[in-house]
Amino acid sequence: KAGVTQTPRYLIKTRGQQVTLSCSPISGHRSVSWYQQTPGQGLQFLFEYFSETQRNKGNFPGRFSGRQFSNSRSEMNVSTLELGDSALYLCASSLAPGAETQYFGPGTRLLVL
Amino acid sequence: GIQVEQSPPDLILQEGANSTLRCNFSDSVNNLQWFHQNPWGQLINLFYIPSGTKQNGRLSATTVATERYSLLYISSSQTTDSGVYFCAVGPGGYNKLIFGAGTRLAVHP
Numbered sequence: 001k002a003g004v005t006q007t008p009r010y011l012i013k014t015r016g017q018q019v020t021l022s023c024s025p026i027s028g029h030r031s032v033s034w035y036q037q038t039p040g041q042g043l044q045f046l047f048e049y050f051s052e053t054q055r056n057k058g059n060f061p062g063r064f065s066g067r068q069f070s071n072s073r074s075e076m077n078v079s080t081l082e083l084g085d086s087a088l089y090l091c092a093s094s095l096a097p098g099a100e101t102q103y104f105g106p107g108t109r110l111l112v113l
Numbered sequence: 114g115i116q117v118e119q120s121p122p123d124l125i126l127q128e129g130a131n132s133t134l135r136c137n138f139s140d141s142v143n144n145l146q147w148f149h150q151n152p153w154g155q156l157i158n159l160f161y162i163p164s165g166t167k168q169n170g171r172l173s174a175t176t177v178a179t180e181r182y183s184l185l186y187i188s189s190s191q192t193t194d195s196g197v198y199f200c201a202v203g204p205g206g207y208n209k210l211i212f213g214a215g216t217r218l219a220v221h222p
Contacts, residue, residue: 033208037154043199043212056209088154098144098206104156 002027004093004105012111018079021108025072025093032074033102034066037088046089049074050097078110086112115140119200119213126190126220134185134216136200143205145176147185150197150215159185159198163205190220 005024013019025032034046045058049068066076072093078085088109092102116139126132138145147159160167164178171190176183187194197217201210 031208033210035210035212042214043201045209045211048208056207058209090154090156092156092208094208097208099208100161101158102146102208102210103158104148107154109154 004091004103006089006091006105006108008108009106010109010111012113013081014113015081015083017081018077019081019110020075020077021089021091021110023074023076023091023093023105025074025091026103029093029095029103030072031094031097031099032068032072033092033094034074034076035090035092036060037090037107038084038086043090046076048097055097081112083112086110115142115202115211117200117202117211117213119198119216121216122214124216124218126218128191128220128222130190130220131186131188132190132218134187134198134200134218136183136185136213138181138183138200138202141178141181142202144203144210145183146201146203146210147174147183148199148201149194150199152196156199187218190218192220192222194218195220 031050033048048056068074088107090107091105094102118137160174166175173186197215201212
């Protein structure tokens with residue numbers, strides 16, 4: 001069974017631009033969560049989706065948004081990029097919310113210049 | 114919110130040595146997981162252990178929920194064990210996890 005896939009793997013943007021990251025969960029998994037990892041703040045929860053509904057959101061500005069499609073694939077969008085948005089963005093999937101095991105994708109490394 | 118503290122922050126071992134990593138959390142949780150992040154950034158789930166003890170090969174973990182701490186034991190360490198080990202907790206029923214700052218482990222041959 002294929003693992004969680006994230007595209008693109010690497011991305012370079014400039015301040016003020018917007019970016020869309022994609023996550024395809026493991027087949028059969030319906031829950032997707034997103035995390036941001038930076039050297040200064042560590043791993044921080046962004047949002048959680050299940051059945052196309054956002055169930056939980058972390059403490060991030062409104063520039064960060066996401067959605068989930070009917071096939072459970074998820075996208076997150078960051079508008080008006082800032083230098084501080086440079087990070088590794090990780091997506092995790094599980095069968096359902098609260099499932100014991102979450103499987104993480106390889107991440108998207110975003111660099112904002 | 115829940116605070117998660119991991120110790121030590123850094124650990125250097127010779128191959129074959131044993132180690133214990135600790136995770137303290139500030140409130141009761143229904144979800145506690147240990148992860149290993151390899152040098153390429155991939156997070157691998159090691160244990161789901163909100164309470165009790167589990168073992169998987171050279172790794173084992175124990176969580177004492179009443180005292181709000183968890184321990185990860187690595188025995189006979191290998192160079193491939195290098196990376197960052199994270200403890201993450203959550204309220205249960207949701208997938209939101211609160212991560213500790215991690216323990217960076219380097220195993221030298």
